[in-house]
Amino acid sequence: MTFKKNRLNTIVSGLLLAQLSLFAGSSYVQAASEKSLIVGRYAPVESLDIANVFDVSVYTADQIFEPLYIVGKEGKPTPWLATSAVSDNDGLVWTFKLRPGVKFSDGKALRAEDVVFTLERHLKNAGGIPLLAPITSITAPDQNTVVIKLKEAYPALLSDISAVSNGIMPANFAGQTEENFFRNPVGTGPFELESWEPGGTVTLKKNPHYWQSEKPYYDELAFTVLPDENQRVQQLLAGQIDVIDNLPPVRFAELSKNPDISVSRSESWIIQILQFNTKDPHFSDVHVRRAVNLAIDRKALASATSFNTSDAATSLVPPTVDFFDAKISEHDIDAAKQELSRSAFPDGFSTTILLPGGDQVRSQQAQIIQNQLAKIGIKVAIISLDPAVVREKTHAGDYALRLQESISDVSDPNIFLTYHVSPEDGGSDSYWTFYNNPHLTSILRQARVEQDEKLRGALYREAQDIIATDVPIIPLVYQSRLVATRSNLTGVEAIPNGATRFYSAREK
Amino acid sequence: MTGTTNVIFRRLFESASRAILTIFGVIIATFFILHIVPGDPVLMILGEHASSQAVAALRETLGLDRSLWTQFIAFLSGIIQHADAGHSLVYRIPSSELVLSRLPVTGTLVLLSTLLTVAIVCVFAIIAAVNEEKTADHLIRTLSTLGASMPVFWVAIILILVFSINLRWFPVGGMGRHGFINSLILPAITAAIVTAPMLIRSLRTQLLEVLNADFVNMLRISGLSTPRIMVRHVLPNAAIPALILLGINISGMIGGSIILERVFALPGIGSLLFDAIAKRDFPLIQTIALFSAAGVVVVSFITDITVRLLDPRARMEK
Numbered sequence: 001m002t003f004k005k006n007r008l009n010t011i012v013s014g015l016l017l018a019q020l021s022l023f024a025g026s027s028y029v030q031a032a033s034e035k036s037l038i039v040g041r042y043a044p045v046e047s048l049d050i051a052n053v054f055d056v057s058v059y060t061a062d063q064i065f066e067p068l069y070i071v072g073k074e075g076k077p078t079p080w081l082a083t084s085a086v087s088d089n090d091g092l093v094w095t096f097k098l099r100p101g102v103k104f105s106d107g108k109a110l111r112a113e114d115v116v117f118t119l120e121r122h123l124k125n126a127g128g129i130p131l132l133a134p135i136t137s138i139t140a141p142d143q144n145t146v147v148i149k150l151k152e153a154y155p156a157l158l159s160d161i162s163a164v165s166n167g168i169m170p171a172n173f174a175g176q177t178e179e180n181f182f183r184n185p186v187g188t189g190p191f192e193l194e195s196w197e198p199g200g201t202v203t204l205k206k207n208p209h210y211w212q213s214e215k216p217y218y219d220e221l222a223f224t225v226l227p228d229e230n231q232r233v234q235q236l237l238a239g240q241i242d243v244i245d246n247l248p249p250v251r252f253a254e255l256s257k258n259p260d261i262s263v264s265r266s267e268s269w270i271i272q273i274l275q276f277n278t279k280d281p282h283f284s285d286v287h288v289r290r291a292v293n294l295a296i297d298r299k300a301l302a303s304a305t306s307f308n309t310s311d312a313a314t315s316l317v318p319p320t321v322d323f324f325d326a327k328i329s330e331h332d333i334d335a336a337k338q339e340l341s342r343s344a345f346p347d348g349f350s351t352t353i354l355l356p357g358g359d360q361v362r363s364q365q366a367q368i369i370q371n372q373l374a375k376i377g378i379k380v381a382i383i384s385l386d387p388a389v390v391r392e393k394t395h396a397g398d399y400a401l402r403l404q405e406s407i408s409d410v411s412d413p414n415i416f417l418t419y420h421v422s423p424e425d426g427g428s429d430s431y432w433t434f435y436n437n438p439h440l441t442s443i444l445r446q447a448r449v450e451q452d453e454k455l456r457g458a459l460y461r462e463a464q465d466i467i468a469t470d471v472p473i474i475p476l477v478y479q480s481r482l483v484a485t486r487s488n489l490t491g492v493e494a495i496p497n498g499a500t501r502f503y504s505a506r507e508k
Numbered sequence: 509m510t511g512t513t514n515v516i517f518r519r520l521f522e523s524a525s526r527a528i529l530t531i532f533g534v535i536i537a538t539f540f541i542l543h544i545v546p547g548d549p550v551l552m553i554l555g556e557h558a559s560s561q562a563v564a565a566l567r568e569t570l571g572l573d574r575s576l577w578t579q580f581i582a583f584l585s586g587i588i589q590h591a592d593a594g595h596s597l598v599y600r601i602p603s604s605e606l607v608l609s610r611l612p613v614t615g616t617l618v619l620l621s622t623l624l625t626v627a628i629v630c631v632f633a634i635i636a637a638v639n640e641e642k643t644a645d646h647l648i649r650t651l652s653t654l655g656a657s658m659p660v661f662w663v664a665i666i667l668i669l670v671f672s673i674n675l676r677w678f679p680v681g682g683m684g685r686h687g688f689i690n691s692l693i694l695p696a697i698t699a700a701i702v703t704a705p706m707l708i709r710s711l712r713t714q715l716l717e718v719l720n721a722d723f724v725n726m727l728r729i730s731g732l733s734t735p736r737i738m739v740r741h742v743l744p745n746a747a748i749p750a751l752i753l754l755g756i757n758i759s760g761m762i763g764g765s766i767i768l769e770r771v772f773a774l775p776g777i778g779s780l781l782f783d784a785i786a787k788r789d790f791p792l793i794q795t796i797a798l799f800s801a802a803g804v805v806v807v808s809f810i811t812d813i814t815v816r817l818l819d820p821r822a823r824m825e826k
């Protein structure tokens with residue numbers, strides 16, 4: 001060919017070079033604004049209606065709305081928008097004194113009628129974390145006092161009031177419609193809403209009227225959505241985000257060695273559990289459930305799947321929740337075999353374990369359980385499905401074993417235990433295990449109203465005994481809260497109920 | 509000329525009716541497939557402990573208690589009367605509003621990757637063609653085989669490791685403290701790396717065929733400059749098969765954005781779709797399906813027209 005290739009080559013190479021230098025020219029420069037704090041979360045906020053949401057949504061809305069009492073760093077109900085709460089001798093009338101000088105982010109003062117409005121709405125709504133206290137009336141005798149009257153004594157009242165769902169909002173949504181209000185919410189919290197891309201980043205800005213003077217130290221707090229765990233950690237390393245408040249355990253050791261990152265491990269009320277469908281032909285037999293309980297080596301499971309960041313569970317009640325009582329059943333294959341021989345299936349059987357797909361921790365747990373149950377003749381097939389399908393199957397009772405995680409929202413065990421083992425009072429058929437022990441239900445009902453702390457403790461110990469004997473649910477792991485921040489950041493508070501507070505966060 | 513115009517109009521009409529049929533098919537298929545697939549949006553909204561009363565109440569509020577047929581009729585009339593596939597079940601705002609708010613990210617990403625792909629393809633295919641069977645040609649052919657065999661997410665991770673973590677040229681992902689285009693460059697390069705190889709090979713083969721054609725020799729003899737021959741005569745003649753392939757690949761990118769946006773944590777339509785499917789947000793999924801079907805139809809329409817403009821044979825075809 002006589003084609004003038006050389007000339008063409010020059011042109012093409014020139015183009016190629018220009019292309020390359022264009023990319024090099026647009027090099028990424030880190031331009032972190034010093035006054036804004038970015039938190040990477042795995043899911044988007046669905047709604048800011050604090051009384052009706054869970055998970056990421058509620059832990060964002062709680063930056064805007066605050067309750068009368070709050071779950072403190074150590075987990076105890078701590079005076080917040082109220083400075084004190086006193087009950088009469090029968091425990092039927094509770095008087096809350098509001099903190100003077102508290103203002104909403106629109107500058108209006110917090111009044112008792114706002115509290116009445118909020119709590120009454122939550123009682124009616126019963127979404128999110130329902131207010132289960134037997135409240136007969138909520139009144140405001142004066143601007144700074146709220147009186148809650150109860151049908152029967154309810155010692156867990158302060159603890160329940162401290163649940164995130166009870167964040168206070170202005171009476172009648174400050175004159176807006178409910179729908180508009182939650183798109184443009186007004187609360188007493190350290191931050192107020194600046195912008196919200198549905199399904200994406202929620203940006204909050206400092207509430208200029210916040211009652212704790214000078215706080216928060218950041219002008220802006222953004223929650224960005226990074227579903228991919230790897231992406232979340234890489235963005236933290238690159239300084240694109242400042243905080244990961246639910247660090248995957250597999251990353252803990254690696255990040256704790258990195259000088260740019262600080263990691264912390266603290267108590268949480270999250271517990272990983274194995275649920276039995278007690279309507280299943282095999283697991284309706286208590287001996288089978290006990291055998292499974294004895295066959296699982298929880299210590300090994302906990303340390304392997306949490307990379308030594310969490311401990312094996314010893315009761316359904318997390319250890320920092322009131323009246324926790326360790327019920328240790330040691331891993332014992334022989335005892336498990338004996339227990340199984342007392343059941344209707346002495347030679348074992350085949351069953352399934354249900355878990356959400358894409359969940360690495362639970363998938364490892366399932367494999368360990370599969371392996372350990374094989375030793376006593378129970379063959380387990382792992383079924384990993386889309387989370388939406390897992391939930392539908394569970395609610396329909398269409399499963400045998402399920403791996404799940406559960407969280408106590410408050411420091412009192414009443415709501416938590418009621419949910420898990422009291423079919424009618426909890427509203428979810430003993431958390432979809434369909435377990436029903438009338439004796440246990442009656443103990444929980446007594447404990448709920450018992451005012452004497454010692455007697456109440458004895459009742460909850462008995463309840464934990466019964467749960468450990470009947471094994472409707474096996475507590476597997478007490479999951480620690482792992483938080484990673486850029487190392488120049490201090491004051492991020494990780495609360496055992498899953499909340500993270502940023503009002504004290506500041507640069508070192 | 510009138511004959512040609514007529515043909516083009518008839519072609520347009522044919523394409524339009526095919527487009528409407530395609531979109532209609534997508535609407536019906538997504539609606540019924542979604543309702544057959546297990547998983548309940550109400551349970552996803554209300555959470556783990558939702559009581560059956562609360563579930564029933566919300567199902568009624570959202571109109572999910574009606575028969576499948578009634579829901580389908582309501583859905584169809586919504587689309588026909590208001591061009592609206594309904595409110596998102598999770599966010600309770602019009603689904604189209606949500607999708608439109610994500611359109612700039614995905615739209616720019618697709619556009620950027622297309623431009624990049626075209627540039628890469630033209631450059632490499634021409635180098636390979638003019639250096640037939642020489643080192644450059646072999647190198648490009650080997651590299652393109654390599655590129656074609658790498659999965660999108662893997663390329664993405666490698667690029668993030670090299671350019672974001674080690675070199676710090678680009679953000680790791682997301683749309684936070686950095687510019688809009690800056691966040692899209694690496695994802696666009698990823699898409700281009702995966703899309704370009706096939707097109708390079710196709711264009712190279714065609715270029716060789718055309719370069720050896722008699723008319724090129726004639727043009728050269730008549731004294732036209734080499735770049736002019738290349739740009740005016742060789743490329744347009746050789747580009748048609750690659751162009752058709754490009755159209756198919758752009759359509760693929762619209763659907764493939766779900767992986768790319770997830771790996772790069774981009775708030776585009778793909779990540780919105782991912783969330784919507786996880787929560788079984790039916791109207792939102794349907795709206796996204798509708799938008800991408802429309803996107804695919806538009807792209808294939810443009811491809812069709814371009815091919816016809818470039819190729820006199822296709823233009824004149826009766």
